Amino acid sequence: MDIPYTSKPRPDTGIYNAKVGIWLFLASEVMLFGALFSAYILLRVGAPEGTWVHGMLNIPIGTFNTFVLITSSVTVVLGWAALQLGNFQKYKFYQAITILCALGFMGIKSFEYADKFKHYEVWLKNPVTVMHGDKEVQTNRVLGHIEYDGKHPYFWNTRTLREKGIEGFKFEADPYHYTLSPKELAHAKSVSKGKPHVVLDIKTADVERLSAFVPSHSTYFAVYFTLTALHGLHVLGGALVIFYIWGPGAKMWKSDPLRYTNRVEVSGLFWHFVDLVWIFLFPIIYLL
């Protein structure tokens, strides 16, 4: 039995069925991401002043990943255009670049995640002296990296210290804190570039709370990981579909080239949606 309108447009809609299907699916995706974006905006606007985490993400890495996704969107379209002209080899070449871009994006994202999992904030019972840029300040909240047994551990928290029976650890303090205003934070980062970090000897008994930059750290990181992980899953899903059509599913090009081209278009529409989400995600999460 033939499935109708997989290649030719359906007379009442004017387009083939898979295109109607993908747009209905994308409409539901808009609602999903729209709800999360709205939640982010409301949480941020409602946060008391000075409590919202900002300036903690790596902008050069985020920018590079944005560039990678834009490149992948261009190659998806060029691949589809090559198929329209009957040039299968060119399509294969462009889609291979798309798949590599997707893998590159995920690789860079996992590096970024790993960096957050070993970056900490410690809340102390008594204030200590640290640098904020070129100023010496007394504070009981410090950001930085733990050094224990010559290693930088991942995912530690207050409970880890108790369970492992750790009496104390070294803490390489960052010369800034997110409670500073964006201007002060930028200045602190700028003047302390290349200078060695202050290393604190912290006793576990003095620790009120310890948390890595994980979802439980703060509302900001909870939203950051929810949004970027959901987006990452979409990248992975899209890459798998594109890979299937490009590799094992490419046999269809010989039997039904029009339907095959339509499949490539539908996967390209999904890929563009995923990339468009990132175009909104990047400035909101990384820059503002």
Next chain:
Amino acid sequence: MSLKAFHVIFITAASVLAFWFAAWMWKAYQAEGGRGDLYYAIGSLAVGVGLLVYEGFFLKKLKKVSYL
């Protein structure tokens, strides 16, 4: 909406982001004077212009493909 139409929307959004990012980095450069910020601003501006040029080329190349 075809992939062609969605691509045009996407490239327009990406170039808006590039110009906005260039302005954001230029502001950061004026505040702190970091050379890195200046390079970012110039690079983003170039990417924004490049995307618009590419969009023109793309529309010319796919003149015969439907927007539907």
